[in-house]
Amino acid sequence: QVQLVESGGGLVKPGGSLRLSCAASGFTFSDHYMSWIRQAPGKGLEWVSFTSSSGTYTKYADSVKGRFTISRDNDKSSLYLQMDSLGADDTAVYYCARDKSAVTAYDYWGQGTLVTVSS
Amino acid sequence: DIQVTQSPSSLSASIGDRVTITCRASQGIAGSLAWYQQQPGKAPKLLLFAASRLESGVPSRFSGSGSGTGYTLTISSLQPEDFATYYCQQYYSNPNTFGQGTKLEIK
Numbered sequence A: 001q002v003q004l005v006e007s008g009g010g011l012v013k014p015g016g017s018l019r020l021s022c023a024a025s026g027f028t029f030s031d032h033y034m035s036w037i038r039q040a041p042g043k044g045l046e047w048v049s050f051t052s053s054s055g056t057y058t059k060y061a062d063s064v065k066g067r068f069t070i071s072r073d074n075d076k077s078s079l080y081l082q083m084d085s086l087g088a089d090d091t092a093v094y095y096c097a098r099d100k101s102a103v104t105a106y107d108y109w110g111q112g113t114l115v116t117v118s119s
Numbered sequence B: 001d002i003q004v005t006q007s008p009s010s011l012s013a014s015i016g017d018r019v020t021i022t023c024r025a026s027q028g029i030a031g032s033l034a035w036y037q038q039q040p041g042k043a044p045k046l047l048l049f050a051a052s053r054l055e056s057g058v059p060s061r062f063s064g065s066g067s068g069t070g071y072t073l074t075i076s077s078l079q080p081e082d083f084a085t086y087y088c089q090q091y092y093s094n095p096n097t098f099g100q101g102t103k104l105e106i107k
Helices: none
Strands: A003-007 A010-012 A018-025 A034-039 A045-051 A058-060 A068-073 A078-083 A092-099 A106-109 A113-117 B004-007 B010-013 B019-025 B033-038 B045-049 B062-067 B070-075 B085-090 B102-106
Touching: A003 A092, A018 A034, A018 A092, A018 A113, A034 A078, A034 A106, A045 A068, A045 A078, A045 A092, A058 A068, A078 A092, A106 B045, B004 B085, B010 B019, B019 B033, B019 B085, B019 B102, B033 B062, B045 B062, B070 B085
Parallel strands: A010 A113, B010 B102
Antiparallel strands: A003 A018, A018 A078, A034 A045, A034 A092, A045 A058, A068 A078, A092 A106, A092 A113, B004 B019, B019 B070, B033 B045, B033 B085, B062 B070, B085 B102
């Protein structure tokens, strides 16, 4: 069965960095676009970034552009999100999600990892 | 960016009721719309995509319709496990955008 397991969240000070990972299993990872979506405490869902199946094409929300970098390792079936220059507004649960097909709906989600930016 | 507005933001209903949630996009999205259900503390779950196509394993009491800028999610007969927050999402253009959510509560 399809599984997505995020890790790497935690408490970080403003201006700090964090790298999230998402380990995928149960499907051919290299066939799918993958995305990061976040949810601030008590708030709605916000798309953050996606990467094409090969990793050559990426896009970012304006709120994170220039600070976050998405990447993937298809040999390891893993997705990553490098987050730099973090601010309080980045506090959220971060989900990795599988695109059902390129840039469409998300048919599988991880359980999420909480990132808290606070001094 | 395409703005997506859901209504209502909250809704109280009883077991067995029929409920409808509406999603309106700021421009036409040609049916490129998905609906998700989120239980407290859990990840969202895909219910429907392409406005009206039921995701595998989702009960048939969930249905979707609409075109252009207006879309609806209907639950034909509420079950206890349906009380949750629902989100729509447009994927017609990047960035994908979500509605603000509709919290469905037990009356």
